[in-house]
Amino acid sequence: MVMLDEGWWHAKPTLWCLISSLLNLDLQSYPGVVESLKIVTRAKTERIARFAFDFAIKNNRKKVTIIHKANIMKLGDGLFLRTCRAIHEEYKHSGLEVNDMIVDNASMQMVSRPQQFDVLVMPNLYGTIMSNVGAALVGGPGIIPGCNIGREFAMFEPGCRHVGKDIQGQNMANPTALILSSVMMLRHLNLDDYANRISNAVYKTVQLGRHRTRDLGGNSTTTDFTLGVIANL
């Protein structure tokens, strides 16, 4: 299951806000009332939809599910949904199956029957929530790899962005997420052999069970887990 997200939440600076910033006045349009803007543009939705479909084809995936809340945010998410569907028209030949789901139904389906999902494409906020739900389903933030990718650059990082401040410096963390993200990076660099060796070693280590970190039910330290992976290379 792979998730791709787009769009962003930000507060658009109006002229009043610009002035008030310069004069160090309060930033709210009216005391006690805050407006946050959620922007959806056709251009960015088109490119994330194309990315999702291309990704699905390249990785032999069968189905792409569009996640939205267009029954409530009719214009915004409606634009997202319609644009994704329009882009799908260009991919009709590929045989990809496409459906859509409202985000609250999707979050429930994800917990009750996650096996039905293949590739999901969604705007930004739903993406962060859904990837966290997905991560918890399979074992937590310690094992999910991810990447941020654009036209020119690619940045690989664990799929769930958790800092882990509470276990910092205790040699307890599970490095699997970052290791698998680096494996993704190796594939991106066309270093498939190395990628396979490392990912096989990681899976073998976890499977054998001698070096599992705390979040996977064991009590191995980070360094022990690393040594275990190296031994299995």
Added chain:
Amino acid sequence: MSSTSLPGTTESDPVALPLGELHEMVSGGVHSTPKKYGGKYTVTLIPGDGIGQETSSAVKTIFKAATVPVEWEQFDVSGYTTADDNTFKQSLESLRRNKVGLKGILYTPVSKLGHTSFNVIMRKDLDMYASISLVKNIPGHTARHNGVDFAIIRENTEGEYSGLEHQSYPGVVESLKIVTRAKTERIARFAFDFAIKNNRKKVTIIHKANIMCVWTGVPDILTLSHRYHRKLGDGLFLRTCRAIHEEYKHSGLEVNDMIVDNASMQMVSRPQQFDVLVMPNLYGTIMSNVGAALVGGPGIIPGCNIGREFAMFEPVSRCGGGGVGEAGGEGCRHVGKDIQGQNMANPTALILSSVMMLRHLNLDDYANRISNAVYKTVQLGRVISLTSSPSPFQHRTRDLGGNSTTTDFTLGVIANL
């Protein structure tokens, strides 16, 4: 985190909350609970779309068998009609009169040519600003997690559901998410009052104040101060909730906050840590659906929308009951459109919502009888049936692992009254 039972309720009953008293506190002492006429309460009933008719007839049958002093004013509103539908207007008037309602879920069209959600209009019009979802394991039904017992208090009238959108430029749409201090204050007070009244220990504030802040996009040259670290939006929500907590310091309630993505993960990995959660609108719908799936699906979670004057009881997941395990399609599946008319739906969510309603009306005896009967039916799974032969999961509907029909389940509950 289990709630201590109130007198007159059973241990395993998740709907043991004195909404009547809470109502009084919330409305500032003005007693606005419904009046009894001729010894009977009149309640507006809106069965809703999909499985609505089947589940509400289950409720009516059970109420009749238990001789509950409630009279129904039924309105067959449907989300498949247009916005100026007469029936819908009449149902709103009826609600204003009766002050209490029970409803299933109304379908909302996805297209922008379709009307705004009837569910949302009802909540906003009648200012039912708080939505409560009670997520608790049903005894006897093993789910993904056990020992789950929390309540989600969700702000119902603002946030992402402001309905304010416009296309500022072709291909660019801006949706406004509004957060106001006033509405946040009252939902925070509601959450704390709810926690105290129901002997809950901890309230968790769910937000995304690390992102919903102003000025992350403003070029540095325009501001010489560190203004871009000022957090508005969800920051306002978080700060206001914390400020209201100051007023409740004496109560001994524990309060913490959690970012919504962390919270959604915690909810799936370790839901037992949660007790009462308070959050803005959009996070509420997602989290209550996640919570519902954790304990067995939308077919069993009761909920209510409550405000100063009115209370509307409906199953939790904003898209109604039934259809668990079905792949999504066009529009919202929880109206249960896929199993409509097949006598397969699980009426538990609506029945338990009606039990919440009975407590709101101070009809605790009836409430206890019915909820005990429901739990007994699910737990025993074995009641002499008039139709089919006995099986281990008899009288459990399909979403709970059995193959009983709606009507059989209803008969099972009545037999256990």
